[in-house]
Amino acid sequence: MSSPQSQMPQAAPAWQAAPGSAPHAGGPGYTSPIPVVRTHLGNAIASEWTKIRSVRSTLWTLGVFVLLVIGIGTLTGVVVANSDPALDGESPLGLGFFGLLLGSMCIITLGVLTTASEYGTGMIRTTMVACPSRGRVLAAKAVVFFLTAFVVTLVSASLVAFLHVAMLEGDGAKSPSGGEWLKGTVGISLYVALLGLLSLLVGSMIRHSAGAITIMIGAVLAPLVIALFMFSESLQGVRDALFEYSIPNQLSVFYANSLSQSGPSGWDPLWIILGATAVAFAGAFALLEKRDV
Structure with a gap:
């Protein structure tokens, strides 16, 4: 004999709940307790910033870059200050060229690793799952890397420039003008950052770290x-x-001591590298949309 309690109607399970009640997850009318927001470029930039500052390659490459720029710059200034005459009416800012030329190899390396290393480890698949918009991923990488490279180069180049002026301004060197200061700090920093961005895009197209680094170093040194x-x-x-039109000569133009008597002058090297980077960005975007990850 059944008890009265067993004859009482049982409550319907959650997945059979009527509309308006708390339905089963995934059923009609389901509302997630987790806020759903539309992602945008800012989210991709935040993700790429987290990645670039959390990997050890960033610390090592930028650390060596700063060491080369400041170390070689300081050593060059000391050697010139002890020579006779030190600088015969020339701007001391040009002495920063040697450290930045070698340091640019570090920026090139970091640019390639920012994209190509993800293909080597397979991390690019996770990145594309998190952000299916491939163009947005490439743009976020470009923005984060360019700003990082520009700021680090600007700080290093400015520190070396002030150091050289303090050491040599009263020793036969002329005082740099405002335009020379602008080109020797901001201008050269923009050029080096764009050179690194070009390397990032080459890494995205080649998808192989060693191959892309070899191509970029060859582009820097082979013409000379x-x-x-x-x-x-x-x-x-x-x-x-x-x-x-070699990259070393274009770097020297920012210090008004071009290796050749003709060719690019003033801000021309910046427009040249900007055009090359724009073409590379279009190529990298087209290949990224076309190929599988």
């Missing part, structure tokens, strides 16, 4: 090395063009 072996008079035009 090739030009040194062009002895024929018939190749003089090609030799001059390689010298004038």
Whole structure:
């Protein structure tokens, strides 16, 4: 004989609840207790900033960069200050060229690793799952890396510039003008940051860290090395063009001590690297949309 309690109607389970009550997760009319917000570029930038500051390669490459720029810059200033005459009416800002030329290799390396290393580890799949918009991912990486490289380069280049002026201004060197200060600090920092951004985009297209780094170092050094072996008079035009548009010569233009008598001048190197970076960005975006991760 059944008890009265067993004959009483039982409450319907949650997945059979009537509309308006608390339905089962995933059923019609379900409202998630977790707020759902539309993601945007700012979220991707925050994610990329977390990644770039949490990996050890960033600390090592930027640390070596600062060490090269400040260390070589200080050493160059000491050597020139002890020479006779130290600087014959020239701006002391040009002495920062040597440290930045070597330090740019670190920025190139970090730029490549920012994208290519994710393909090597497979982390790019997680990134694309979290943010399916591939163009947004590439833009976020570009923004975070460019700002990081620019700020670190600006601080290092400015510190070396002030150090050289303090050491050599009263020793035959002329006082830099406002335009020379702008080009020797902000201008050179923009160029180096864009060079690193170009490396990032090459890394995105090549998807191989060692290969992309080799390509970028070759782009920096190969034109000068090739030009040194062009002895024929018939190749003089090609030799001059390689010298004038090589990256080391374009870096020297910002210090008004170009390695060649013609070629880019003023702010021309900045527009050249900006155009090359824009073309590379378009290529990297097209390949990223077309290829599988």
